[in-house]
Amino acid sequence: NSVFAHVVRAPEDPILGVTVAYNKDTSPMKVNLGVGAYRTEEGKPLVLNVVRRAEQMLVNDTSRVKEYLPITGLADFNKRSAELIFGAESPALQENRVTTVQCLSGTGSLRIGAEFLARHYDEHTIYIPQPTWGNHPKVFTLAGLSVKYYRYYDPATRGLDFQGLLDDLAAAPAGAIVLLHACAHNPTGVDPTIDQWEKIRQLMRSKGLLPFFDSAYQGFASGNLDADAQSVRMFVADGGECLVAQSYAKNMGLYGERVGALSIACKDRDVSSKVESQLKLVIRPMYSNPPIHGASIVATILKDRKMYDEWTVELKAMADRIISMRQQLFDTMQARGTPGDWSHIIKQIGMFTFTGLNAEQVSFMTREYHIYMTSDGRISMAGLSSRTVPHLADAMHAAVT
């Protein structure tokens, strides 16, 4: 008899499990709108041309070896990643008060940041938006933080519950950590305006709340890397401290390469170097040091002006295709005369539309139309194409009528 005989089967991950179910479906009509990965008009995964070129350069460079990276990762990658999110001219970078470490994509960056806070920060409560990416509460809880929610989304307006958000943050204990989606909030596609960000900043700074930004979609929301970093830059410009987890999964299409970075902006250079020394102690017993390939791709592109420009063009094309899918879906539903106000489809931004469909309607669409999505009614617009939009519109129409 197995010593593991008592182990009970765990449920599938609520997001990745959607793909598991999709893969089992043999219908030619099936569409996977569950996982947030970009697809072309033809429904195929996309490797950016500039990424292919960077990889070719890396392969051709026979001076490259496979030695271990330092615990903190590739230095060029860290420097360029910090410039990408904070802005190359950022005073915080010029003052050397930011430490950046290469981590395993966005998830790993969040986890390292959370482990560091659990060890070295007094307040262990982290406020996360209601709703948020499903992995957030698990990452923070397992790191030893205590998770609480702040109001974020108002189902009645399908927009931001701004007053609820302010009230909940105002009621948080001084020093509490607050998780903020830098842009393209997942799953709602609803972001604060710049004015609202400014009010959030003032409130958080006046209460000494510690911002922890999750930046998984820089460039994907608007198509512009600087515009999508505005929220983070506002919080760095005031001289205060914050954490930022960056992912290159979406904006460079490097999903499986697991490339990301954690930056901690500190009060001054001395604090930041001590913080970095402690980050190393967090990382070393977890995975020793990060992988070299993906970070080398990113560094190659970010260092070369021409490749960087090429990237921004390819990134904008992805963002634009997503925006055009929103318009097509909205127009098709208008043409069908689907009851209800669906303008949120074109108002929300980023990879996802939070449709407002309930779990029962979602399971109807999966059963009858072979459309796969998370049970909260979130659909990945990046998984849609002109060919599949009419089918989705039919399914949504049938689900609500």
Ligand code: PMP
């Ligand atoms: N944060 C958010 C809000 C996300 O949507 C994702 C990806 N779905 C991540 C972090 C992390 O992704 P990854 O670890 O693949 O970079």
